[in-house]
Amino acid sequence: MGERIDYADGRWVVPDHPIIPFIEGDGTGPDIWRAARRVFDAALAKASGKKRRVEWLEVLAGEKAFKATGHWLPDATLDQIRAHRVAIKGPLTTPVGGGIRSLNVTLRQTLDLYACIRPVRYFDGVPSPMREPQRLDVVIFRENIEDVYSGVEYRAGSAEADAVIAFLSERFGAKIRPGSAIGIKPMSKFGSQRLVVKAIQYALRTRRASVTLVHKGNIMKFTEGGFREWGYEVARERFGGRTVPEADAAGGSHDAAKVIIKDRITDAMFAQLVLRPDEYSVIAAPNLNGDLLSDAAAAQVGGLGLAPGGNVGDGYAVFEATHGTAPKYAGLDKVNPGSVILSGAMMFEELGWDDVASAIVRGLGEAIRSRRVTYDLARLMPDATEVSTSQFAECIIEHV
Numbered sequence: 388m389g390e391r392i393d394y395a396d397g398r399w400v401v402p403d404h405p406i407i408p409f410i411e412g413d414g415t416g417p418d419i420w421r422a423a424r425r426v427f428d429a430a431l432a433k434a435s436g437k438k439r440r441v442e443w444l445e446v447l448a449g450e451k452a453f454k455a456t457g458h459w460l461p462d463a464t465l466d467q468i469r470a471h472r473v474a475i476k477g478p479l480t481t482p483v484g485g486g487i488r489s490l491n492v493t494l495r496q497t498l499d500l501y502a503c504i505r506p507v508r509y510f511d512g513v514p515s516p517m518r519e520p521q522r523l524d525v526v527i528f529r530e531n532i533e534d535v536y537s538g539v540e541y542r543a544g545s546a547e548a549d550a551v552i553a554f555l556s557e558r559f560g561a562k563i564r565p566g567s568a569i570g571i572k573p574m575s576k577f578g579s580q581r582l583v584v585k586a587i588q589y590a591l592r593t594r595r596a597s598v599t600l601v602h603k604g605n606i607m608k609f610t611e612g613g614f615r616e617w618g619y620e621v622a623r624e625r626f627g628g629r630t631v632p633e634a635d636a637a638g639g640s641h642d643a644a645k646v647i648i649k650d651r652i653t654d655a656m657f658a659q660l661v662l663r664p665d666e667y668s669v670i671a672a673p674n675l676n677g678d679l680l681s682d683a684a685a686a687q688v689g690g691l692g693l694a695p696g697g698n699v700g701d702g703y704a705v706f707e708a709t710h711g712t713a714p715k716y717a718g719l720d721k722v723n724p725g726s727v728i729l730s731g732a733m734m735f736e737e738l739g740w741d742d743v744a745s746a747i748v749r750g751l752g753e754a755i756r757s758r759r760v761t762y763d764l765a766r767l768m769p770d771a772t773e774v775s776t777s778q779f780a781e782c783i784i785e786h787v
């Protein structure tokens with residue numbers, strides 16, 4: 388019998404047989420989920436014998452939910468995820484028109500999953516545009532709720548936009564061209580600091596050398612500049628004994644067990660990731676910066692096909708493939724299940740089952756090294772043999 392995962396005093400309490408809800412996803416979702424689940428079960432068996440296993444619980448969302456219930460994201464699904472706290476999902480179709488919000492955004496906002504976590508690392512053999520792609524190994528923590536993505540935006544010429552323009556110019560003398568579209572960029576100390584705290588906790592737990600705050604505070608002094616200032620502040624106040632600001636760590640005289648806190652202006656950070664990637668390990672960024680950096684970094688190590696992701700809050704987490712539903716390949720047993728498989732590895736790592744996570748990552752790495760890969764990698768790798776989604780899973784399982 389499975390049991391629920393709990394959360395107490397800022398930590399997951401994980402039974403040996405946790406119930407974990409999954410959303411299979413639309414399009415190619417069922418193909419990749421089927422493959423991923425077999426890999427997870429094999430890695431669990433390998434790492435823990437019969438001691439630990441997951442009871443997977445299907446919950447509906449997307450097209451499958453709409454067909455069965457008439458709702459894209461039924462309340463029952465949200466209730467189950469809330470009750471079980473940690474879930475994993477395949478990609479979902481975003482219904483076009485009809486005023487339906489993205490299901491992914493709804494999940495994030497309803498469960499307050501404020502940290503979007505994207506590890507970016509290289510797997511030997513994957514074609515990359517870089518000469519030394521293995522030098523990049525970062526985990527990006529992107530704030531997920533605030534900033535220009537918070538949804539406070541008004542169309543050019545709308546009554547709302549005009550009213551905001553009139554208010555700002557009459558009250559504060561702001562100079563805004565009449566008829567402009569308006570977007571608001573709210574960034575709070577609370578929202579910024581809880582994200583930076585997650586990044587520092589992760590760096591301490593996984594013994595990563597530094598946390599870099601990425602911001603455009605030279606231009607946006609109070610929002611992005613606030614992010615930088617609040618980040619250093621919370622590092623000092625909550626983790627003073629275990630972190631050290633870069634300025635005090637110059638010359639390498641600091642205690643090596645301490646995590647170095649640094650900051651970089653966003654544009655410089657893009658250049659740094661290309662030129663000196665090995666100087667960075669954990670990155671904490673506001674929503675927009677983090678979004679752009681995640682995909683750019685993923686491209687450096689060979690694209691988005693393998694990039695996993697997790698959306699994590701306090702006591703709730705949903706892990707997901709970062710690509711879409713690739714509908715033209717649905718049911719063909721063709722696409723790469725790597726993204727959802729690595730998202731599962733992230734999930735096990737978050738729950739403290741590092742041995743299971745390592746087994747999965749090792750299996751995937753070896754499968755790629757053996758050059759038996761799905762079409763997307765096979766078309767770019769000389770001498771590779773193209774295999775189906777299920778055969779690729781088989782190959783990973785051989786190596787977990």
Ligand code: NAP
Nearest residue numbers: 478479480481692708709710711712713714722723724763
């Ligand atoms: P997409 O589904 O990511 O597909 C774009 C292309 O990326 C595919 O045609 C394929 O390239 C490649 N690709 C994607 N997943 C792959 C995989 N697992 N293995 C190998 N190649 C893969 O993006 P889209 O066509 O823009 O979006 C389709 C639907 O997905 C939309 O409804 C969108 O809203 C939704 N979506 C959902 C999420 C999510 O749930 N997180 C994220 C993004 C998009 P080739 O054609 O070159 O083979």
